[in-house]
Amino acid sequence: MDLRGLFKRPANELEKGGRTPAEATAADTFEVKRECPSCGAKIAESDLPDMYYVCTCGHHFRMNARQRIDFICDEGSFTEMFSDLETKDIINFPGYEKKLREARLSSGEDEAVICGTASVLGHKCAVFVMESLFMMGSMGTVVGERITRLFEYATEQGLPVVGFTVSGGARMQEGILSLMQMAKTSGAVKLHSDAGNFYLTVLTDPTTGGVTASFAMLGDIIMAEPGATVGFAGARVIEQTIRKKLPQGFQTAEFLLEHGFIDIITPRSEQKRVISTLLAMHEKGSGGDIS
Amino acid sequence: MSGGTPYDKVMLARAKGRATAAEYINRIFTDFIELHGDRHFADDKAVVGGVAYLAGMPVTVISMEKGKDTKSKVYRNFGAPNPEGYNKALRLMRQAEKFSRPVVCFVDTAGAFCGLGAEERGQGRAIAQNLAEMITLKTPIISIFIGEGGSGGALALACSDEVWMMENAIYSVISPEGCASILWKDSKKVKAAAQSLRLTAQDMQKLQVAEKVIPEKGSFDACCRTMAQDLRAAFDARRDIPKDELIKTRYERFRKYGAQIVPEDF
Secondary structure, X not given: OOOOOOOOOOOOOOOOOOOOOOOOOOOOOOOOEEEOOOOOOEEEHHHXXXXXXXXXXXOEOOOOHHHHHHHHXXXXXXXXXXOOOOOOOOOOOOOHHHHHHHHHHHHOOOOOEEEEEEEEOXXXXXXXXXXXXXXHHOEOHHHHHHXXXXXXXXXXXXXXXXXXXXXXOEOHHHHHHHHHXXXXXXXXXXXXXXXXXXXXXXXXXXXXXXXXXXXXXXXOEEEEOOOOEEOOOOHHHHHHHHOOOOOOOOXXXXXXXXXXXXXXXXOHHHHHHHHHHHHHHOOOOOOOOOO | OOOOOHHHHHHHHOOOOOOOHHHXXXXXXXXXXXXXXXXXXXXXXXXXXXXXXXXXXXXXXXXXXXXXXXXXXXXXXXXXXXXHHHHHHHHHHHHHHHOOOOEEEEEEEOOOOOOHHHHHOOHHHHHHHHHHHHHOOOOOEEEEEEEEEEHHHHHOOOOOOEEEEEOOOEEEOOOHHHHHHHHOOOHHHHHHHHXXXXXXXXXXXXXXXXXXXXOOOOOHHHHHHHHHHHHHXXXXXXXXXXXXXXXXXXXXXXXXXXOOOOOOOO
């Protein structure tokens, strides 16, 4: 399936076909460009969606959660669930309410994960996609609750789960209750697994801390995006602890693959195909389950 | 020794000379036999496990050991486990399940070790695995926090049926130092962070994260004798509970940590 053009939308007034102002002689006058941190190429923001947010050099830029859902799920197949859960400042943490308001504004989402059901090239699954623009995808009670409910629903319905992770870890503004989400989600994943259901995680940049140490690393199959940072402790904290410089490429997807902790690194352009194939192979009654 | 600010509690939880896991194990159990190794890579000295009798009942004991003097602290890596420590703990828990022995865990760590090797050997994965496996372990588990309960590194021995905390123990998603520096970029705000994080044993009871707070008064020996009796009683009470119900109850214990727990006085 050709995904090019799916995200094509006018990036500015000029692209909408408005009149070209006489003084706009150079094409890059109005165009916002993003510099690739890997090769230094300057890419027009409006071209990025068509490129799946991947530079020609292979660098994967971050994508927001809705873009990812559009990109992975069959058109119109995604039905969002558990969006009514509201985040509360349970332990009355200084500045948390303000942070939440800012996060809602900057991300356009009400929390750091979006859950629902969808199909991927016709294969039905439960899906969660974390949102880095919402407090760096940190996991508080609502993130934990949505993911837990999704796994419980998937267990009930016998559905596989495909989850895209991106997170700085547990959300410290919710204190110990955010830590409890690690246990809660891991329990829900385990029950889903014990019932014979398939769980695929896709680790995206960055996946760290309490999310790495819970549902991110519990997939039957663990996929990662090229170059994604994946780890438990932050690199800076490790350097301070061991008082040594860390080697090049430490805590990248490639590093994890080398050390045996992930199954496969899949570039974005291949993800939909590979995910759908894996879903097909794990479909119940697909002939693979010899009994 | 109760009262004081949350930061006072942090200092008490980390205090030099505070009893470490070995001292509890010696007093609460008899015939403790230490069992070493994770059967994959190494024997993590920060995690001490084995079998023992609890008032005549065979149990599996798993602890985080900080060490007492400089030499033993270094040997124990200051109680900061590497992945092999969590893997050893899981091996011993599965062994306990096989032989229907209850499990007692002693938690005392600033956190899972932050190191190059720890990442190379999958610290995140080791913790994740413990969380998932503990919740469905078919034998009762009680975790006792005796000092510091540092984040995921502590939780990896605390997905239990009950959590008990010593009066001056703490349990937190992040150290107050880490919170102050990450959130407020100001290492001087440690005391405010300790206050805001709600990390004391008393807070844990209010938030239903701990079932019991054990007073730190009278003699340590007497306290340990009472703990032995209470542990035995808690396991006896679970003796006839069917395994699937045990797991269901444990899952429900963690399931409740949604947005609905709102203590009135916070």
